[in-house]
Amino acid sequence: MxxxxxxxxxxxxxxxxxxxxxxxxxxxxxxxxxxxxxxxxxxxxxxxxxxxxxxxxxxxxxxxxxxxxxxxxxxxxxxxxxxxxxxxxxxxxxxxxLLDDRRTLQAVEVALRDLGPAPAAGPAASGPGDTFIGPLARRLGIRPATLRKWEHAGLVHPRRDPQTGYRVYDEAAVRDARLAHQLRRGGYLLEQIAPLIAQVRAAGGLEPLEGALGDWHARLSARxxxxxxxxxxxxxxxxxxx
Structure with missing residues (x-):
């Protein structure tokens, strides 16, 4: 006692x-x-x-x-x-x-491990992997306004439907949105995420994010x-x- x-x-x-x-x-x-x-x-x-x-x-x-x-x-x-x-x-x-954040980090690593080069922009017509802002926002559990903010910050690059003017997210844009969402969950700022996603688009691999992921691991361990x-x-x- x-x-x-x-x-x-x-x-x-x-x-x-x-x-x-x-x-x-x-x-x-x-x-x-x-x-x-x-x-x-x-x-x-x-x-x-x-x-x-x-x-x-x-x-x-x-x-x-x-x-x-x-x-x-x-x-x-x-x-x-x-x-x-x-x-x-x-x-x-x-x-x-903390456990959820560790799982999020693991999900980011798994997603990036299998990440290939971003596909070239397709034709204006919708493809099989295309989606609009509302369904994508619901899938990620965020507001459409958040996706528009990410677009303004250069994190995602949806194209515009030539007939309706609606934003269309192809497979590459969906991947970038998912990656942005996971990195935001990890505590990264938009200005930190944008160059990482730009490098991933160009490099098509995990290497550009190795430093960020290592830092994320260290911060979770410190917590x-x-x-x-x-x-x-x-x-x-x-x-x-x-």
């Missing part, structure tokens, strides 16, 4: 702040947000903290790199109001998202490691809280 740290050493806001490289205002903000338990008060009204508050702060700061500020905040708020199961669910959801660190600090805080 952990010791009960709600008694013993008393810490001023400045003490807690200095130990973690923060401002005293940040400490007050964290308390007001429910990230830290409520502080004690001196007879004159000054806040006092204990090592238990320091443990809560360590847990929060350790959770942020793996789960993000918003989720880390929600986890600590749940823990501090005694809703441990709600906090564990939030942690589980982050792990599920996974950070989640382990966050879990350890959260467990320590729960044990000390009792």
């Amino acid at each position: 952990g010791r009960n740290l709600q008694t013993g050493e008393r810490l001023r806001p400045v003490d807690l702040a200095r130990r973690h490289g923060l401002s005293t205002q940040a400490i007050r903000n964290y308390e007001e947000a429910g990230i830290l338990p409520a502080a004690g008060r001196t007879p004159t009204g000054y806040r006092t903290y204990t090592p238990l508050h320091a443990g809560a702060l360590r847990a929060f700061l350790a959770l942020v790199p793996g789960h993000g500020h918003r989720t880390a905040t929600s986890v600590m708020q749940a823990v501090n109001r005694g809703a441990d199961d709600a906090a564990f669910r939030l942690v589980d959801e982050s792990h599920a998202q 996974g490691r950070a989640m382990l660190t966050g879990a350890a600090e959260l467990d320590a805080y729960l044990r000390e809280r009792g």
Whole structure:
């Protein structure tokens, strides 16, 4: 069993702040947000903290790199109001998202591994692999406006039907849209994706994306490691809280 740290050493806001490289205002903000338990008060009204508050702060700061500020905040708020199961669910959801991101990366790699040279532009008439903006957007789970934005950024190049003026996405454009969607899921910006897709079109292979995929792998691994660190600090805080 952990010791009960709600008694013993008393810490001023400045003490807690200095130990973690923060401002005293940040400490007050964290308390007001429910990230830290409520502080004690001196007879004159000054806040006092204990090592238990320091443990809560360590847990929060350790959770942020793996789960993000918003989720880390929600986890600590749940823990501090005694809703441990709600906090564990939030942690589980982050792990599920990381697993989904790993699967997305794997899907990108599989798609690119079999990627051949982009086919030449076909005739104006629709081909067997052609589709319009609405069906393609639904297939990807995005809005048609997003596809138009990608087109403006140079990520996809649909042709126009000469009779209706509608956008027509051939197999190459569909491939580019799928690749753009997967890379956006991986956290890449449009300006980062556009040159990659341009290189893939020209090279017709995985090589142009090897560096980006390696970086993506590294970032997912760093998130996974950070989640382990966050879990350890959260467990320590729960044990000390009792």
